[in-house]
Amino acid sequence: xxxxxxxxxxELIQKIDAFTESVISTYGNQLHCREGCSSxxxxxxxxxxELVPIVQWYxxxxxxxxxxxxxxxxxSCIFLHNNSCIIYPVRPVICRTHGYPVLIxxxxxxxxxxxxxxxxxxxxxxxxxxNTMLAAINILFIKEVQIPALQTERINLxxxxxxxxxxxxxIVHTLxxx
Numbered sequence: 001x002x003x004x005x006x007x008x009x010x011e012l013i014q015k016i017d018a019f020t021e022s023v024i025s026t027y028g029n030q031l032h033c034r035e036g037c038s039s040x041x042x043x044x045x046x047x048x049x050e051l052v053p054i055v056q057w058y059x060x061x062x063x064x065x066x067x068x069x070x071x072x073x074x075x076s077c078i079f080l081h082n083n084s085c086i087i088y089p090v091r092p093v094i095c096r097t098h099g100y101p102v103l104i105x106x107x108x109x110x111x112x113x114x115x116x117x118x119x120x121x122x123x124x125x126x127x128x129x130x131n132t133m134l135a136a137i138n139i140l141f142i143k144e145v146q147i148p149a150l151q152t153e154r155i156n157l158x159x160x161x162x163x164x165x166x167x168x169x170x171i172v173h174t175l176x177x178x
Contacts, residue, residue, distance in 0.1 A: 005141035009049050012133055016096045016125070023100050023123050032113035033099035036083050039113060040098035043077040045157060047134060048150040049141035050092040052175060057090045058161075059172050069161050078157050093134050102127035147174050 024031065032039075046054075058066065068081050079087045085095065099111035101124040108124055110117070142151055149160075149171060161168070 003141065003144045005049055005137050005144050006052060008137045008140070009052075009134075012093070012130070012137065013096070016093060016130065019125050020096060020100055023119075026123060027117055027119065030114075030117045031099070033111060037099070037113070038076070038080055038083045038085075040111060041077040041080045041085065041095075043079070043092070043095060043157065045154040046092045046094075047138040047141075048145075048152060048155055049134075049138045051150070051155050051160070051171075052141075053090040054087055054092070055168055055172050056175070057087060059169060066165075078161060093130060097125060097127060097130065100125060104128055145175070147171055 058069070065086060068086065069078050077085075079085055079091075085091055099114060101108055101110045101114075101117075101119045103109075103124050103126045105128070108119070109127075110119075138153075149167070
């Protein structure tokens with residue numbers, strides 16, 4: 001049976017994706033954010049609940065992809081290869097919102113490359129609400145899962161994917177069925 005936290009996480013991802021699709025359908029030709037743009041790709045850490053789909057994806061990949069992840073440049077996201085995200089379908093929340101207009105601390109923030117676009121209020125994502133939901137989902141996830149490596153607030157991706165393959169596989173094995 002799927003853990004409640006993972007169900008909530010998938011629902012949050014679906015809502016964020018629906019939001020970004022609406023922004024793209026309305027403002028797409030004005031946005032700089034598109035395949036090949038990697039200006040925002042500096043991901044270093046994620047919440048443990050966000051790691052689940054990534055490791056489930058990772059174990060299905062050929063050795064060549066795993067090698068790319070383990071050897072990526074330390075100045076960019078470990079999942080960025082040739083200016084493309086190799087985990088795009090399973091990317092975490094922050095990667096789904098980068099570049100788009102977000103409300104944070106009562107101010108609209110947007111990628112400087114998208115400056116000049118006049119976004120209507122319904123196309124501005126309340127990032128604080130998303131982060132609050134994600135944090136609550138992550139707390140539930142940590143309570144539901146009994147994996148010591150995931151009993152933390154954040155996971156450093158470079159450190160995690162530099163771990164021995166057996167450590168990564170043991171997490172995936174423990175999560176099977178969730």
